[in-house]
Amino acid sequence: DTGVSQNPRHKITKRGQNVTFRCDPISEHNRLYWYRQTLGQGPEFLTYFQNEAQLEKSRLLSDRFSAERPKGSFSTLEIQRTEQGDSAMYLCASSTPGPNTEAFFGQGTRLTVV
Amino acid sequence: DAKTTQPNSMESNEEEPVHLPCNHSTISGTDYIHWYRQLPSQGPEYVIHGLTSNVNNRMASLAIAEDRKSSTLILHRATLRDAAVYYCILRGNYGGATNKLIFGTGTLLAVQP
Numbered sequence: 001d002t003g004v005s006q007n008p009r010h011k012i013t014k015r016g017q018n019v020t021f022r023c024d025p026i027s028e029h030n031r032l033y034w035y036r037q038t039l040g041q042g043p044e045f046l047t048y049f050q051n052e053a054q055l056e057k058s059r060l061l062s063d064r065f066s067a068e069r070p071k072g073s074f075s076t077l078e079i080q081r082t083e084q085g086d087s088a089m090y091l092c093a094s095s096t097p098g099p100n101t102e103a104f105f106g107q108g109t110r111l112t113v114v
Numbered sequence: 115d116a117k118t119t120q121p122n123s124m125e126s127n128e129e130e131p132v133h134l135p136c137n138h139s140t141i142s143g144t145d146y147i148h149w150y151r152q153l154p155s156q157g158p159e160y161v162i163h164g165l166t167s168n169v170n171n172r173m174a175s176l177a178i179a180e181d182r183k184s185s186t187l188i189l190h191r192a193t194l195r196d197a198a199v200y201y202c203i204l205r206g207n208y209g210g211a212t213n214k215l216i217f218g219t220g221t222l223l224a225v226q227p
Contacts, residue, residue: 004157033214042201042217043158056212091157099146099205099213100165105157 006092006106013082013113020078021109025094032075033103034067035091036060043091049075050097082113118202123222126192134187134221136202141182145206148215149176149187151198158201158217161187197225 005024013019025032030051035043046065048056051072061067064082069075079086089110095103119137126132138147148163162169162176164185169176175188189196201220205213 031213035217040219042199042219043215045214045216048212048214050212056214093157093215095213097213099144100163101213102148102160102163103150103215105159108157 004092004094004104004106006090006109008109009107010110011112013111015084015113016081018078018080019082019111020076021090021092021111023075023077023092023094023106024073025075025092026104027073029094029096029104030072031095031097032069033093033095034075034077035093037089037091037108038087046077079111082111084113087111087113117216118204118218120200120202120218120221122219123224125224125226126189127226128194129191132189132192132196132223132225134189134200134202134223135184136186137184138202138204139183141204142206145204147176147178147182147185148203148205149174150201150203150215150217151196152201152220153195153198161200163205192223192225194225194227197223199223 007022032049034046037043047067049069064080067077089108091108093103093105095101149161150158152158164176177186199220203215
């Protein structure tokens, strides 16, 4: 297993277009998290999956954002009608259950909306 | 969500020890203290975590105060590759046991040659 993989690494899109990012977690991890990070800030929690169930969504996740994790494996994060304020690094992390475990992060997808 | 307080930035010289402090006065009994670091243009990387006792691993040591209201991450010999933002995070069972990590702004560590 090579860790958490995110694709694409970089995405430039025009305002108003839809974009989709993919995250492949570590295979035995049933927990998957999405975060967003803007320059100079720490990552902000967006949403969480346990297996295929999306169990928590942050208020940051507007109705233009949707995330899925079909079959409890990879996950996708879609942003519809992108805005310039969506420009950020989108990070995915996975872990096994419990607070006594480490989370593994991917390298992130850098989104630039022009 | 329990909050942590860290200095915005610190400096160290190469090959010297570094002590990165973190205050978490509102920690609950079941919160684990986690440290992650983030190098430029990369995702966060796990460093170490603990509950009550001091912890050591190949990357660092974690010293936890007896009352658990503060902790210190110790890098025994800083290298240039240790220059990063270090985040101190409490990981507990919040909101349905998601165990999500709540990041602050962390400490930017600069290492001088």
